[in-house]
């Protein structure tokens with residue numbers, strides 16, 4: 229008999245939410261992470277309205293609203309030509325008592341970990357997974373190292389790789405790496421940035437297009453400031469993202485706002501594995517979720533939303549596999565099928581919108597949004613490539629194509 233039904237490797241939002249969904253359906257789960265919690269995770273700390281709605285349907289939102297966070301209702305966009313517009317963040321569901329939320333990951337991930345423990349998930353942190361156990365090519369457990377170097381191993385009917393961009397589960401189960409689909413993000417916290425009004429700010433300096441610079445207000449006096457940029461643009465333009473961020477903050481448009489600002493710690497850099505609806509993300513005895521499956525929206529660089537969505541679908545598929553006692557590739561195929569059906573169109577659209585992010589198109593869209601407040605919500609969706617109904621995709625693309633000319 230295996231030790232567990234499922235072993236989830238990685239306790240970021242993808243891993244904890246998979247564990248919570250599965251445990252609530254009777255799956256016996258072991259959740260492992262190499263860090264000790266609470267732990268920091270380099271991030272912009274922003275939860276989209278869709279992520280907030282997912283956490284609400286998981287019953288976690290009320291708890292999240294009790295820990296330190298910043299509710300955000302609006303985004304201000306700044307074009308390369310200096311025009312700007314402030315638009316409301318579209319709510320996914322009127323019954324959800326929040327739109328966007330900025331919550332530092334040290335707090336968010338710890339809360340999700342606590343909820344998983346309350347749901348009966350067995351948690352072992354400070355345990356680095358070093359290998360995947362297989363039987364006839366099917367994943368059937370893990371081996372690892374506890375803090376202090378003690379070797380451990382556990383068996384399970386199925387292994388979930390929720391271990392981020394460098395997923396050991398994906399690598400050991402020989403999943404393709406898709407290195408061409410990556411973006412780079414850098415971020416630092418700053419104190420005393422002038423003019424922060426509780427909105428998310430998205431700046432599009434021409435030098436980093438189609439990337440952008442974000443300002444996310446945290447509940448402390450600090451602002452999470454960062455830059456995201458596709459990897460091919462970084463390579464082609466020989467761009468150094470940390471320098472690009474510093475240059476953007478020293479530009480005439482932003483310099484005054486940073487006149488008294490103090491940078492807290494180093495500017496840190498991380499990889500965003502961006503999504504395309506073509507990836508291989510499961511096999512015999514295993515599935516990949518969140519960044520391990522490479523699900524970051526290419527346009528907005530939002531990775532938490534799809535991490536939580538993949539967790540919901542994975543939790544359901546794991547429960548079904550346990551009921552049927554089948555864990556091979558065919559039994560788990562419903563996972564990628566359902567996932568790509570749900571998020572594939574928005575990933576595809578994100579990639580196409582990114583390609584259309586020219587200074588002219590951005591300027592036109594921002595001016596159009598300020599002239600037509602009733603359209604501002606979906607123009608905002610185009611600018612960030614998020615929260616758009618997929619059935620209107622072609623309409624949106626022809627609209628932006630028109631402006632890009």
Ligand SMILES: Cc1cc2nc3c(=O)[nH]c(=O)nc-3n(C[C@H](O)[C@H](O)[C@H](O)COP(=O)(O)OP(=O)(O)OC[C@H]3O[C@@H](n4cnc5c(N)ncnc54)[C@H](O)[C@@H]3O)c2cc1C
Pocket residue numbers: 237238239240241242243260261262263269270271272273274275276355356357358390391392393395396413414415454496497498499500517518519520524529530531532533535
């Ligand atoms: C600079 C930056 C800014 C970002 N800003 C945003 C933002 O504002 N909003 C947003 O939605 N997304 C943002 N993202 C993306 C977001 O951080 C990720 O998409 C999200 O964290 C994915 O969650 P996850 O659970 O899949 O992986 P992770 O959060 O990376 O969690 C993976 C976990 O696996 C553990 N792990 C890894 N390897 C092992 C191992 N061998 N053994 C045991 N444990 C292991 C790690 O310790 C970690 O806890 C940003 C990313 C970066 C780099």
